[in-house]
Amino acid sequence: MTPVGSVPDGKVADFLTGKFVNDTPEEYVRQNIEKALVRQYKYAPADCAPEFTIRVGSARKRVDIVVFGKGADHTQANAYILVETKKADVKPTHRTEGVGQLQSYMASCLNAQYGMWTNGTDRFCFAKRGDGKGGWTFEEIIDIPGFGQTEADAQRPSRKDLKVATADNLLFAFRRCHNYIAAHEGKQKTEAFWELLKLIFTKIEDERAPKLNFFATPSERGSSTVASAAKKRIQGLFEQRVVKKYPMIFDAKDTDIDLKPEVVAYVVTELQGYSLLRSPVDVKGVAYEEIVGSNLRGDRGEFFTPRNACRMAVTMLDPQPGERLLDPSCGTGGFLITAMNHALEYIERTEREQWDDPAQGTDFERDELYRRRDEYFRQCVLGIDLNPALVRAAKMNMVMNNDGSGGLFQANTLENPHKWSRSLREAVPLGSIDVIVSNPPFGAKIPIDDEDILSQYDLAAVWDQDDDGTWSIRLDKHGNRVLQKSQPPEILFIERALQLLAPGTGRMAMVIPNGILNNPSTAYVRSWLLKKAQILAVVDMHRDLFQPGNDTQTSMVLMRRLSAEEEAAAEADGLDYPLFMAVAEKVGHDKRGNVIWRRTADGSDALVKRIETVAEIDQKTGREVLREVELTDRQVDDELPEAAEAYRKWLEEQR
Structure with a gap:
């Protein structure tokens, strides 16, 4: 910019x-x-x-x-x-x-x-x-x-007429639909929310088909009697294109769109003019996650990672297309989607560079691009979460943002992997992951006290410090580790994430409460961590980052899992290496969630120019084409992008 x-x-x-x-x-x-x-x-x-x-x-x-x-x-x-x-x-x-x-x-x-x-x-x-x-x-x-x-x-727009959403207009449309359902259906808030997602899902799948059938006419919208035809048409699309394709999301009991015909017709007309597949990731993400967050935000320490923090971490990690990517506490998938799309941008850029016409491409060239994308989804994109409702919402989010939903699993990441499903054990064996992005649930209100879970972790044991400052695990008279009665999940997630990473090469970015990094009572965690990982970077983020809702002060910590040889050296003499550190005093919003704009020296709001690549639908061919547009916007007062840029520059200097 x-x-x-x-x-x-x-x-x-x-x-x-x-x-x-x-x-x-x-x-x-x-x-x-x-x-x-x-x-x-x-x-x-x-x-x-x-x-x-x-x-x-x-x-x-x-x-x-x-x-x-x-x-x-x-x-x-x-x-x-x-x-x-x-x-x-x-x-x-x-x-x-x-x-x-x-x-x-x-x-x-x-x-x-x-x-x-x-x-x-x-x-x-x-x-x-x-x-x-x-x-x-x-x-x-x-x-x-x-x-x-x-x-x-x-x-009734045709494919060439579909509009790519800009600014907050898709958010407005989602709100209209959500509010209309709430006003016209006698359903609980969460039940109505899932019915809306069925229609959003059907819209997305309809865009993948050769002919568009996700529409309602003015007469169908204007008459409850005529609206039954619209519901019948949309119900057929849902059963044929969604339920059959995604049985992992919609089971046999969930095959009906349980809304009145006139409500279906209204929602369809509000969405039918957009191209959800072509709209920018952030535009869709903001709209989707606000609706999800207002309905599914739970009481298990679940706070969705703000987009700017996701982008900072992903820019710093720079995940590549061939690397296996995992979020072990994926929530609705925002962090994982940001990382996934970073790799997809690389795939798309390198493929288009080989095309005769990089803006459009031939059928063969486009098929090869889709093949590479599909291969990446199937082999490299993985997520786990304990909350089944969030996993379901994440799968829908993935489909709306290019797909990759097949690699999401409902499971307790902290549980012994032997208790995971066979498909999860085969997809995510310990030591197999190249890149992890994670904002684990944290808080004293959700302690882990199951002894079977605690027994897996060094960090669940009681630690003692010797006179020389060395930390060691306390053993009972039989030589067995003495376990703590409970441990907050964020500490155990650090250890589990390192277990999942490939030794020597696997790297991760994790949101960690500053108490773990600063408090004397958690010094043993830091001592253990320095013997298991190379700390690459620590970005201290303002406590308003998760506001409104949570004022826990956190840092984004990047680390690489050490190899066995490096662990031995760290245990014997410690490792000496440079470390990137930054403090982000501005995160783009205040404690009420209001956007903060950057000021110039005279107190005015700063303006920036940026180039944005826009996906559009060619009016003649109906195909997607790319176009660069120059935009002038007020600059959000957010130092996280600058921290990421400074890290990448520092990393090049180290190399």
Whole structure:
């Protein structure tokens, strides 16, 4: 990223004009829609205008966003689409700011054909129709047309019309669906959540098929009677393309989409215009994990690793396509997906470099790329978690983010491997893993006190320190190790992870509470660790990293498992090697979870330019093509990317 300027305090640079406007909740919604109009709907920025003034009777009103005909003068007569954006707590039925306001504006613009009203959570689209009496009616439609689209195409998009999600617009769509199900179904929150995931899953699998059938028509959405046809169609897709393909996720008792037909039709219409497969990983990850987190966050020390921490660790570890990758406490899969996609980017880049046309490729070239990706998924991507609901959610997350779901297992990672299923023992034998990424559950409220589990670990024993400072395991009169009554799981996860790594080469990044690294009571853990691993890096992360929800101060610790020869040398004389250390005082958000923006010397928000590779669907061929776009954004005040960059530079210097 390249610094390019600054934004005054309390302002935001408008996406369309670059001018500074007040940073308000309503502006947050408008900026997301502006980005969607350009990047998803493909309207030229020059044909869009924010805060456009029109005449409504004798009054002058300002429309939040107006889209004009291609190349047309920005006049009220040339207005084509009107958009009204509101902050989240404004209801669509509001007397002065609801959908009625939008419709009055549309009626005053003679040639305006379409309109959208949204507060982020709710969204309504309308087409203006003549009533035959010199007036207008407003018909609710599924979506406004994109550039060059007909209204009919927008209501049932073909593959070439599918939109790649930008900013938080997919998050808004997921929220709308989740809220609609909650409002119209008499289900418990978690039950309704799983039904939504069935529909998301069906949408993803439909995108893999030659012909798209995940759709609902305006009449199906508008009538509970007609909606039964939509549910029947979607139910058939779910049974044929999802249940049969993923029996490890959906068993024989879980083959029905248990939602009313009108609810199915609504959710389908909210999702059908997107390409979930092509949308950026982070856009999907933020949307998916918020919905998962609000429904499945448990009480076993489970706190999902923030994306910036995942990216930092993965950048530092640099997992390669041929390396076996594991998260032994994978949760919903966010950490594992970040690492998996890092390796997939390498596969895609090296394959495309060999193509005659790197942006598109021939059928043969694309088949070879998919073969390499599939081979990587089947052989190298693995995850384990104790919580069956999280494992199921992780499998769905994996499918939405390129796949790899076949390597996920529900099991107690800390249990003796002899008690694991045969398939897990064969997939993840001790000493076989090249790269581990992990944020294990931690906390005194979930101690491990099962003696069968504790007996496997050196770090579950009682340790004594000799006068010379040497630590050793306490033995009873029979020469057996004396075990502690219990041990917090995060300590045992350190040892189990090292057991899983390949001796001499296996490396890992783990989130570790600072108490283990600093407290006198855990000095024996540090002593043991220095004899089993080379510590590569320690990044001390601000205690707000897991806020809101948990204020435990943690560090990201990178380490490599020592070989047997290195262990012997470490035991005899210790090992001497350089170590990278950093302190991240800024992690991009405060304790309430609000984004913190980086400031310049005069107190303004800093701006940066960055290049983003966007996957799009070619309008003629229907194939995916890659395009680079230059974006200018406010810079999040987050030092984790800088820590990763500094580590990679330091590592090169060591080599």
